[in-house]
Amino acid sequence: MEGLKGFLDQRGATQGMPNMQNIEKEIFEDEDVKAFLEQHKEELTPEAIRKGMSALLEFRMERDARKNNKEVKAPGLEPCLEVHNGFILVNYKRTEEAIREERERKRKRLIHSINMPKNIAEARFSDTALTPERQDVIGELLKFINSYKPNSTEYQKGLYLAGPFGVGKTYMMGALANELSENGVETTLVNVPTYSAEIKQAIATNTVEAKLVSIKNTPILVLDDIGAEMNSAWFRDEVLMVILQHRMLQELPTFFTSNFTIDQLEAHFAHSNKGDQELLKAKRLIERIRFLAKEYFVDGQNHRNPS
Template sequence: MEGFKGLLNQREADQKIPNLKAIEEQIYSDEEVKSFLERHKSELDPQAVRKGTSALLEFIMERDARKNQQAVKAPGLEPSLEVHNGFILVTYSRTEEAIREERERKRRRLIHSINMPKNIAEASFSNLSMTAERQDVIQELINFIEKYTPDKNEYHKGLYLSGPFGVGKTYMMGALANQISQKGVEITLVNVPTFSFEMKQAISTNKVEEKLLKIKETPILVLDDIGAEMKSAWFRDEVLMVILQYRMLQELPTFFTSNFDFNELEEHFSVSGQNNEETLKAKRLIERIRFLAKEYFVDGINHRNPS
């Protein structure tokens, strides 16, 4: 019985030999393999080449799997051949696509978006129509991006964009964020009405200071739709004033969008939820905004509801 089994095993081995030879022929006729062996012929004797057959096969299989979009041993890595101490080895390095994807992931991690519209993730100045109403603002934003450095000895003033609904103020801030993040700069965009609601909720969980710290210390801050929040003396004095006071003293770039100009925003903040006139506190807040940002009026058609 044992002899019979041995005979079968021998026949199976004999049947595999032609397949093995065919595989070897394919390996050594591969143009990249031939080129590699030619370049390194002074380093590789016939025995080393023979021992490296499995490495050459791995290289070909991994390379072709990528070309044919099949499953691969190391996704995101590209195989290559090299000689080390007289042995043929397959090494893997990141593909250009993987490098670009990683760079993009790192860039996106620099943008902190708090309750902002989804479309700002893809916002770009190239997608903005350079209308007469937008031209000066877009140029100012581009100038800021080109000139900005994290050098604390140089103050870079932000912009306060006022204007009607749907003219692209928030989208411009998204374009600013996407462009400045390509320089490796961190930026935070905050929708003020939603933020004001969340800050009130944070009182019960004792997280007001924690949330404030993240916002006030960010290298570049965008306060979007300021003035659209519910009137609140507490939010004005304990949240916005704290943020703006810190950023004014530290000279940190701060941007704003609003449906109100400076005078209208001052009126908004001069009345608390109980209709108490607090003009002085409102003026102090507006003075800090004036210090942090230059006001620009943005007009145009309403892109949310074009007529």
């Protein structure tokens, strides 16, 4: 009894509580406690049970607090009864909810989004309408997800999705990243127009190389809306070329979305911002894109501005 009273005193829970005999009676009538004592009846003496009353009470109080959404001793942990060297102890283990939350946090840490739309963070293929225009593309993306192995010696190409505005190209890339994260695979998604502006600003702070390193080496890279950035020979040759050359040599899967087909993108990159024609440099860049990705055209309704 002293053990019970001492425990309750520590918790500041004696005021307004029934007497110790009633508390003890409630403990022994508890279904979880009864099952525990029955399971360990060969290990526990009457003296061990008497000394373990405070542990049994702690177990009940913590369990019931969780059920009733009240303050608990250890958030994210749930109590369980154990026998150790003939003594009854309360141990705490992570709840299923806490395990799921931690798993979700780890999964989300595998997705690096650089200036991408907010809805991409929750994109899933299960929420993507399987229209005739998307069917082949989604099939190829799912095939990639199912077959991709980080340490495989067999190179797996990414996809280059060309098509008009609002047909779901970016959303499908977000779904790709989320599905890959379920398999523990890291993906970086980059909005190319915004990134091009940011990396030009990095020249002043001498941080261009630092901004390139993580993108060059990420296991899976998505370059979203390539060709929509301001036309710049420097960005083409010193940024995109550096990234794509490295990923080609290392055979790192790379995905693209664009309003241009690959042929149209080549014509776009052939014109510098100074009005020069640089066909050879554009062709060299496009050769790397063709090595890294298979081209698919995505058509359909504009879901941003449906008519």
